[in-house]
Amino acid sequence: MEKELRERARELLESGEVGVVIGYGWNRRKRRTTPVFIRKPEEAERLVFNPLCVNNLSVYLTRKYPDIQKLGRAAIVAKGCDIKNIVVLMAEGQLKRDDVYIIGVRCNGVVYRQELWQGELRPEIMPVKCHNCDVREPHVADTVVGEPVLFTPPEEPVGMVFDKIREIDAMSPEERWQFWMDHFSRCIKCYACRQVCSLCYCERCITEKNMPQWIETSAHPRGNLAWNLIRAMHLAGRCTFCGECERACPVNIPLNIINQKLVLVVKDAFEHRSGYDPDTHPPLIVYDTEDKEDFIK
C-alpha cells in the first residue's frame, strides 16, 4: 500500500496537480507517526500508512491554516473516517470538492492511542469507531490505495462507548450531573479538543468572546462545564465521531461518550448521519417543515 501511496503522491507533485501532500510519516525514532507535508516529489518516500496513523489530517484543510493553504492545492491521505469530516466541510461550504485531492486509504483499523501500540493491532487497542466502521472502503475519494478490506460492521453498534451511554442514560439526573462534573473537573482548558477538531473551524471561538463573556475561561467547575457543554452543542449533527478530541485530551475526559450520544440523538430526531453526503446540510443549520415536533409535550 505504501508503495502505491508514495507513487500516487509523487505523480501528483510532479505533475503540479497539487502543491502539497498532507500525510503521515515516521517520527525520528520510527515508533510513532506524525503529520507530514510533502512538497517535493522525491520526499514522497517519507509517506507511510499503518495502524499508528491515528490523526485526522482534515484539520489542516480548514481556514485555521492559511500557511498551509499558501502551499497550493492540497492532496490529503485520508481514512474513511477522516473523509467523513472532509464531507462535512464540503456540506458546510468550507471546501469545494475540487479544492482537495483525496487519497483514500483502505484501513483495517487504527490504535486508540499510539502509546498502546506493541507491534500488533488487536481489537482491545482499537477505538470503538473502528469496530463499527462502515467506511473501510473510502466513500469519497479521487483515488483509493491499499488492498480491499473484508469487514462488515455489526448490525447493532458495539463497544464500550455504547455500553457507557446505556449506563449513563439509566442514571438519575443527579448521578449523571456528578458523573460529568467529576470528569470535567479535570479539564485544564488547553483546548486540544477544539484544536484537533476539523469541524471546530470558527475564526473566533465563542470562548474567546469576552464582550460579553459567554463562557468563563477559568478552569473552575462552572467554566469547565460551560466549555464542554457548548462545544458539544456546537457539534451536534456535525460530529462524525472521529474521536480526535478524546484522543488529544491530556486528562482523559471521555468525550467520545458525548460525541456518540449526540450522533444517536441526531439520528433519532432527524434521521441524519453526518459525513456521508456532501450535499446534505447538517440538520441543525437548516429549517425543515418536516422536522419532528415530538419533543413538545
Place this chain on the structure above:
Amino acid sequence: MEKSLLKKEALQKLIDGVREKGGRFVAPSILARQVVYREVDCADQMVHDYIVPRNSIKEFLFPQTEPILRFRLMREGVEVEDVRVEPERTVFFGVRPCDAASCGAVRKVFTWDYIDQFYTRREDSSVMMTIACTSSDDECFCTTVGVSPEGKEGADLLLKETVDGDYLVEAVTDRGRAFVEEFKDVFTEPDGAELKAVATPEPIEGVNIDNIIGFLKDRSHYNSEIWAELARKCVGCGACTFTCPTCRCFDMVDEGTYIEGERRKNWDSCQFDSFTLHASGHNPRDTQFKRWRNRFMCKFNFYPVKFSARGCVGCGRCIRVCPVRLDITEVMIEVSEAARDV
C-alpha cells in the same frame, strides 16, 4: 543524621503525621487511568511504579485558576477586597528530579521585579521529597538539558529506592533536615540498604545546547524558513504549555456579574492565537509556527538568558501529550544542525 531510611510501611505514618499538623500530602496516584500528582490521605492511593506523572507539581504552587482580589460595586464606589494566601504546608512525595528542578526556574519570574506571594508563600511552605528515577521512556530527555535523574536541584530531601521498596533518604536542605527531625519516629537508621539502579536516559545524539542558544540569539535566524518547516503541523492547543513544569505564563480575567466578582489569575499559553493579540486587532505572532517558535525561543533563549534559569528540564511531557507528535527534541536536533551549517 544526614542519611536515613524511610520504610514503605512507614509511609502511612508520615502521611498521617503531616495531615494531623494541618498539612497536605501530595504524591503520585492514579486518576482517570493516569498517574498524577495529587493529594492523598492513604498510602494505598499512592503508586510507586511510574515514570513521570501526567501533571507537574506546578499546579499546587501556581494553581491553574485562583482569585487574586474580589470587587463589589457599592453606592459609594467600588469596594476591593484583597486575597491573601495562607497556604498549608504541602509535602510533595515522589517528585521527579526534573520537576523539582523546575521550581527554581518558575520562582525566578515570580520574584523578579515583584514578589508574587501567591507563588512564593506556597513554595516556601512546601517540602520537596524527590525520588531518583529508576525507569525512563523514549520521551525522557533530562540529561540532554543538563538535569540528572538523581539530581538534588530543588529537592529538600533526595530519596533513592532500595531493592526492598524502601527509600534511602538524604537531606539536601535545612528544611529537609528539619523535616526529618520533626518526624524522626518515621525515619530509621539506614542499614546499608541495597539501592535500585538509577535510570539515566542517554543524551540525545546530535543535540548541542550551546549551538542552539547561539543560533537563537542571532537575530538573523528569527525569520529563518526552518521555523515554518519545523512547526507547520502544530495545531495550537495548550497541552504542551499546561503540562510543562516550567511554563508559567498567566492571564488576568474578571469574572462575575456587573455588581460583584473576582479577578482571577489563570494559566495562559503562548500557543493560543489570542495570546499576543493586540486590542487593535494586530497580532505580532499571527500564525501558528511563530507561536511555536516563541515557545522554543522562550525555553532556550529568552528565559535562560534573562533569568539565568532553566527553560526546559527535559521531563518530556510536551512530547507525550502533543496530539500531532511535535517533538521538541527533534526540533533541538534540527536547530543544532542548522547552527552547525551556519
